[in-house]
Amino acid sequence: MFRRKMVEVDVSKALDELVHKVSLHNPLPTLLHGYSLPFIVFYGIWFYCWVFVYGIEEYHEAGWIALAGIGLIQILVSLSCYWSVHIRTFLTCAGASNPSEATFVKVVPTPNNGSCQLVPIQKSRDKEGKIIKIWFLFQKTRYNWSFDDNNFKGIVFPVSHAYKEYLDWKGYQYDLEVKEAEENYGKNELEMVVPEFMELFLERATAPFFVFQVFCVCLWCLDAYWYYSIFTLLMLVAFECTLVQQQLRNMSEIRKMGNKPYNIQVYRCKKWLMISSDQLVPGDIVSVSRSSDESLLVPCDMILLRGPCIVDESLLTGESVPQMKEPLENLPEDQASNVLDMEDESRLHILFGGTRIVQHTSPTKTAGQLKSSDGGCIAYVLRNSFSTSQGKLLRTILFGVKRVTANNLETFGFIVFLLFFAILASGYLWVKGTEDPNRNRYKLFLECTLILTSVVPPELPIELSLAVNTSLVQLTKLGVYCTEPFRIPFAGRIEMCCFDKTGTLTNDNLVVEGIAGLDANDLTSVQNINQVPLETLQTLATCHSLIHLDEGLVGDPLEKATLTAIDWTLTKGDALIPNTKSVRSPALKIAQRYHFNSALKRMAVVAGYTSPGSLDTCYIAAVKGAPETLRPMFASVPSYYDEVYLAMSRKGARVLALGYRNLGVLSHQAVRSFKRDVLESELKFAGFLILSCPLKKDSLTVIREIVSSSHRVVMITGDNPLTACHVAKVLKFTKKETTLIMTFASNEWLWQSVDQDSEVPLIPSDFKSFTSDHVLCVTGHGLNYLQNMHSKFYYRILPHIRVFARVNPKQKELIITSLNGLGYATLMCGDGTNDVGALKHAHVGVAILSHLPEVISKSKKSEDKTKEKDGTSEVNEKARRLVSRHGDKGRSNPGSGDVGVDPRLERLNRAQTQLHQMMKEMEEQERAQLVKLGDASIAAPFTSKMSSIQSICHVIKQGRCTLVTTLQMFKILALNALVLAYSQSVLYLEGVKFSDGQATLQGLLLAACFLFISRSKPLKHLSRNRPLPNIFNSYTILTVLLQFLVHFSSLVFLVQQSSMRLPPRESPFPDLDKEFEPNLLNSTVYIISMALQVSTIAVNYRGHPFMESLRENRSLLYSLVGTGSFILSLVLGFMPEINQEFGIVEFDPEYRNLLAAVLLADFVLAFVVDRVCLFIFGEGKLKIEAD
DSSP: OOSSOOSEEEOOTTTOSSEEEEEEEEEOOGGGSTTTHHHHHHHHHHHHIIIIIIOTTTTHHHHHHHHHHHHHHHHHHHHHHHHOHHHHHHHHEEEOSOTTTOSEEEEEEOTTSOOOEEEEOEEEEOTTSOEEEEEEEETTEEEEEETTTTEEEEOOOSOSSBHHHHHHOOOOOSHHHHHHHHHHHOOOOOOOOOOOHHHHHHHHHTSHHHHHHHHHHHHHHHTTOHHHHHHHHHHHHHHHHHHHHHHHHHHHHHHHHSOOOOEEEEEETTEEEEEEGGGOOTTOEEEEOOOSSTTOOOOSEEEEEESOEEEEOHHHHOOOSOEEEOOGGGSOGGGTTOBOOTTTGGGGGEEOTTOEEEEEOOOOOOTTSOOOTTOOEEEEEEEOGGGSHHHHHHHHHHHSOOSOOSOHHHHHHHHHHHHHHHHHHHHHHHHHHTTSTTSOHHHHHHHHHHHHHHHSOTTHHHHHHHHHHHHHHHHHHTTEEESOGGGHHHHTTOOEEEEOSTTTTBOSSOEEEEEESSOSSOTTOEEOGGGSOHHHHHHHHHSSOOEEETTEEESOHHHHHHHHHHTEEEOTTSEEEESSTTSOOOOEEEEEEEEEETTTTEEEEEEEEEOTTOOOEEEEEEEEEOHHHHGGGBSSOOTTHHHHHHHHHHTTEEEEEEEEEEEEEOOHHHHHHOOHHHHTSSBEEEEEEEEEOOBOTTHHHHHHHHHHTTOEEEEEOSSOHHHHHHHHHHTTSOSOOEEEEEEEETTEEEEEETTSOOEEESSOSOHHHHHHHEEEEEEHHHHHHHHHHOHHHHHHHGGGEEEEESOOHHHHHHHHHHHHHTTOOEEEEEOSSTTHHHHHHSSEEEEEOSSOOOOOOHHHHHHHHHHHHHHHHHHHHHHHHHHHHTGGGSOOOTTOSSOOOOHHHHHHHHHHHHHHHHHHHHHHHHHHHOOOBTTBBTTBSEEESSSSTHHHHHHHHHHHHHHHHHHHHHHHHHHHHHHHHHHHHHHHHTTOOOOHHHHHHHHHHHHHHHHHHHTOOBOSSOOSSBOOSSSSSHHHHHHHHHHHHHHHHHHHHHHHHHHHTSOOOSSSSOOSSSOOOOOHHHHHHHHHHHHHHHHHHHHHOOOTTTBOOTTTOHHHHHHHHHHHHHHHHHHHTSOHHHHHHTTOOOOOHHHHHHHHHHHHHHHHHHHHHHHHHHHHHOOBOOSSOOO
């Protein structure tokens, strides 16, 4: 049965874009797991060594420490099975070579498509017990084992047949066929199971961050911080529970997004049956129609066989204009053998799942053709369940990247960098500490472990996700929705900003200027639309894809503008009637439409009319499209043809050539049998339709801002090169004067100026001056030629091209992927319909939608604020009660009637309020991460609900803000960690301790400052400077090391100075177990460590040119100024009572001046060092010079 043995099987990307590879496994017995058997051996070795080799009495503490160490490693190894599927399979499974013998399959998805999973293999057997099918389910998608190819394959849906095969299919004839189809494809279920509370809580409780916090709590318990530790643990559990509740609410929301099953007519077993829509399988023939219930959507992807309909696709693409769908039966015979292409030209015939039918036309009764009893359109089911377009979008929302951080790999590198110093510090502490024979080894080991835990900041994951999530919330408020939050930091690195032209840079509301090219005497004249010949009017009236719905005329804005300009009326029956009596034309009825295709660059229509006094129907063919495409189709081309359309295009107008042909009296059958290429030949030239595309109001200002902020702006459009170059010139993409277009002239490809005055060879001799002196424009044909014939030159010239014109959707995708391949960070902005491929492949893809965002009402905002105030006061009240309940544990304050408060309880009060604030923030961010259908577009990771391109600036600003915030957080955390490593090791050996009150104040300062840093808002305008793209760069490493050197020198100098002034110690080793006693050394170290934290934040907070400066970020400024003033008052002894409260001794005047001078010098030096590094290394650079 199995031809070859294989442990790991690659799933071809061509077959599936979700799964990268799979491997087969069998579970091992629990005793043989990697976290069981080796540790039984370790425990045995430990017991033998402790009891028989070293002795329990002699090494009592060391034995317990070793046991704790082994236990801790075992717990970590066990937990790592939860954290990593790769580790889990390595430790608990054995590889299998045969799927019939394997129990599990490890599935590795492609990047950014969710996480790795170990899923069970399902098998079905025949009556004899022989395995006939093997499959597994991953992310709601089924993969079957192919016995022929010996690998797993995704379900092969019937999506690649010829149109004729779909038309000839008569549905499943027998129940057995239906059953087999259900086994192959599964049912049409979009069911999302919401997990139990405990299941989600356990997932969060085993996360590295939570485990690390619990470990710290256990260490604090061992250090006699019982009450504080248990309180912190309870708060953490409450915090996680709140997040789980929000996650459950989100999942319930997503669950509602699935289609609601309803009864639908299906043709099975040679008769029409009524079944539930969730029972549909690919291959079913169904009847679909408009429903009065708006919640009843198209249940799955299907191809329309009979009867046209109009569909609202806004839930999928976000595009508000309803789309016309044509049945296959209307296709000309020469196209019946064409193969279905769901990505491109066949979209016209496909009803996508999750869309809504706005209008349908019942198919006519035809012999041998199916017609349902409910009069609906007949369609063939192509894909069902989570394989539909809607299912894929839901899968992105469900299984996309869950944990949001700026850059996981860099974060890991940063932690390793800090751990290196932490291990050095704790190693030094252990070696030096063990020199004292009387020192408690258990306490020493505890101190070493505490150094390791304090150097890796436990708040790091929260800080990183706060940076991204704050941007996510801000973007949502600005009407930009994001389904892939991991892309936000990419927006800060963008180098190439690519824009579609029509509907993105220019307005959808086109202005019809008139018709050109009809007056041979005056080539530049544009005739008024009402003064043109009847043939031209009839071409304009019929050649469109407009439809008449209950709510009015629906379709392309360009065509609506044209029909309004000629003043004709379109009826619901596709008839066109002139409104003015002066137009002597009979009513025309559209008989056949060949819809606009971006690859063909044209559309054609056959319309009929009845001549007065006759019953015969005369037919005309009307064609419109790109002038260069229609040129060979005309029977005779006017001599001035090229001159007129090129002149108009240079002025920035949109030019469409019009063609007309009288077909005479024909039967309906003869019209249907006409081949398109016959229709589109021997045309009579009917003029050029001249449309002006006014730019959107803010396009110029937005492009100016993007260009001035060190980005290269590129246009990728399907429009005419001359029109595109004109728009690029008006929008000032660049300061260069001359524009060259790659043109095929005189049997060779060359660069030609817009006015055709000058020419440059295709491959210029001086490449540098060629690219720096000219704006370059390439057409779709030119792009193909370069890529196929001069691939080296293609990759060299590509980043220098500013305008790509007459390119089809596939070429748009090619341009973006080529730029990505060259190492550029790309942004693509388009309208979400024909730009899907490019939007998906860009690092940041933004789909611009045509309808405006909803605005949150003021009353709702004020309601939220009131709720927030109530919540905070409630927490404060609870904290007050908590403190007063334990008040008897405190000491009385002199001169005060109140009972004194234990500093630890004071810390709890503050910590509780802060955690409550953080919970609120995380809840808000969890909500922002949920993107609903209709807000998200299948087209792009970012969807803007504004028709303006202003959203591009918003996305870049937030991206830069996230990058800079992350960078400065890393710098501040690194410096604090390095200073902490020194003070906790060297100073601990010197006997330096902080009182509980001192430690509380220091901790609160840092937490508050970080909260204010992550809240930083971007500036209103983009800066010319570019942020550094990552953490590991010359500037960050140099500034951190040099600043640490400055702080380290200050710390060492002041410790020496204060030690010299202390009375000599009786023993060579300090007594570390005695109670805290204020002395000069302790006070000095406390003051300088506080000052270093303030200095680190103040020096490394980088506001302008990307975010609010320190002066504008008032909350951070006030906290820093307040703390700085407080430290200064401690040094100068302004308030002796406070000094006494915080255990600060009084300094003599000479030492006080020295201390103040060193602190000031430390701050100034750190500031100078950072700014010098910033000046030399601190700016990101474009790979290609901006101009």
